Amino acid sequence: MAMVNRAKIKELLNESACSHSKDKKPGEGCDKPKPGLAAGGCAFDGAQISLFPYADAVHLVHGPQTCLGASWETRESLSSYNGRNHTFMGFTTGITTNDVIFGGDKRLEDSIDYVVEHYKPEAIFVYSTCVTALVGDDIDMTCKLGSEKHGVPVVPVHAPGFVGGKNLGSRLAGEAVLEHLIGTKEPEYTTKYDINLIGDYNVTGDMWQYMPMFEKLGIRVLASMSGDGRVGDIRTAHRAKLNVIVCAKSLVTLVRKMNEKWDIPWVSVSFYGKRDTTFAIREIVKGLGDPELIEKAERLIDEEEAKLDLALEPYRRMFKGKKAVLNTGGNKAWSIASGLQDLGIEVVATSIKKSTADDIEKAREYLGEDGVLMDKPAAQQSKVIDERGAHILLAGGRSLYTAIKKKISFIDVNQEKKTSYGGYNGLINLAEDLKSAFANPVFANVSAKAPWEVG
Template sequence: MVSRAKIKELMNESACSHSKDKKPGEGCDKPKPGLAAGGCAFDGAQISLFPYADAVHLVHGPQTCLGASWETRETKTSYTGRDHTQMGFTTGITTNDVIFGGDKRLDASIDYIMEHYRPEAIFVYSTCVTALVGDDIDMTCHLASKKHGVPVVPVHAAGFVGSKNLGSRLAGEAVLEHLIGTKEPEKTTPYDINLIGDYNVTGDMWQYLPIFEKIGIRVLSSMSGDGRVGDIRCAHRAKLNVIVCAKSLITLTRKMQEQYGIPWISVSFYGKRDTSFAIREIVNALGCPELIARAEEVIAEEEAGLEAKLAPYKALFAGKKAVLNTGGNKAWSIASGLQDLGIEVVATSVAKSTQDDIDKAREYLGENGVLMTKPAAEQAKVIDSTGAHILLAGGRSLYTAIKKKISFIDVNQEKKTSYGGYNGLLNLAEDLKYAFRNPVFANVGKPAPWEEMNY
């Protein structure tokens, strides 16, 4: 089970920009009773590691824990072998295991997986029940790793220890301790980077990786979108860590800088401005004049082509206002993309955002923009007060849009279209066009037939 000292360490992250403004020992928001109702630590750990398709993800707990978290988002993979994320694996502990311990069941489950599936690694997730029982998954995983010759990684992220965000940090700790630095790459280049925090939901990564190739940047490893276990084991040889929005993994990059001397930057690839800014930040950090010059050529070429394609969309979106209700970094990253399309973002939700995200949201929306801390209660009122034309949120907010008779787009992890990079902005523009022209929203905005009748 994860110790109190480890949780305290992760909640007092020195690399967070707001840490200097807090007294010693305060750090990030500490776990609160009931906080896991919005996504527990176990959920966050699985989200961070699940895109490794060449690994088996084994949930050591009751079957219900697996059912509540498995395949919750569309993380795309180009892995040509057997995609192990297409199956859910659990030890399925019973009452007997609670009484006598579930270590033997865990060991037998690992043996079965290695016999029938031969993955590159196994991630073993502790859950609330097995953590409370006190199963020694560290020892079981250590012995299993020696027996089978592949990494068997214990992930101590029982749901009750805290929020989804904390679970992501704990997943990063597991990868740093058991995978990174355990293998050498076949070759290296001066322009090798690690991508940290992009889960490749609906293929977002694939929108900007071709641009990297044009410039000459090589992605050595990814944690964890379209990731490979063998690559992340070699991550210590990269020249730069690039955090793509997910600040929950900032502890991982800070520790990699301390242990391996790898600097890190944080960027976003939503929208034209932020994509261009991200590319410039990467090449400037790598520090090669030829690479910087090549990046400017590619940026100019991509932006020119994009602007020509966006012109008719911008004419259609003139005067439109949007309310954004999503989580974390998307509070500002999607807002940036909307602004690139000429849409005024009048409000965004910061309920699940870090202080860095809140500061950026304020910067993007300006002083008059509304930062919603309780979006479920606020968004309907904000739509009325601002005269917004569209709501971009998760699926549960669709009913708010229908009640308020405005257009709607689902932009959460359940989305089916990629919005990353330059081409992703075109996808967003196309979805917005269809949303504004959707006859459903136009019809619900009309008076009922009997309301128009004169008696």
């Protein structure tokens, strides 16, 4: 039997490249398993989120049908892939009671044969789940034999839900890609400005907001892990000159190991808001180390910021004195806060429930000492709205009812959102959505008394 062992889990939970690892006591980790955690986002869910944007790969869930049904297409990760987008379909081995008793390896083998014959993907990601991991199916050997038989990478992803939460699942996905894909193919050509984007899933097309700036600077994205990604490109990622982590510190293990193996430096950035987008561009060109490129980037930043400031001036006047509560997850606890602050809105509270230690530190930095970091946002947000006099709540769809009860404006900023807020232009999109939300009368009227009840 081959599966994720305890040593691997311990390594991923205590990442040496994480700035907070040195502060942890022995045995502590960033993402330790908790009873019942699978109900709120498990390792399997995190692994799928990280790999699902590879539209040219088939994502085969080795487990009961319900594992697929509860996780399929969880985010609107856009793709420019011109071939058959396999993410529009769900693939599962659909193991039964008999497979639990006698083993599901043969069913997995047959499923791989069927997928290759009928869909001809560039690769197959095979996800272990709680049931198949507990039974002990040897997906490593089955995937290896399937890859040799068909000449297609068949990648085992050892992220059963019980090992931990979403962040750990993302790290396990990175381990699978590093072990089975990266370094297995050479690019047709290289440039001195080749970079890899790590951790941007291109939700609502965020990547496409800042990619044009790369093109203006002559920076080429060699590979992406994994927004709008291609299997063939990620196999060549070892030839990049710089790894760029975009709002996803859960994948820091991947870039650390790529640095150790191929001497590729890395930077961590965000493209939400004016300040962070400018900082990101400067970090990237500094990481590439070309003085001519750095000078060119400064000219581009000056041009883009001047255009942005002109476009945002009327919005900033409109938003003067407005206060916001932000209830979202992970890096968005601080990245969206940065964008709101760039628009002149005071962020009085943000949720840190699903954030890493690095994210929490940044959230504190952005909100200041008076800002509220909500570790139990569902229970806290109503009270914070009242105490801080917030005018708008930015959260996931489930928090809409809180905004309605409190008669304040609301915007859905989680993965269900339909508009991109990335890059300079994304900040204009955010400003327009805020304008519409503040002008929407429904939040004040929905809980008002009926005309015959007044008086």
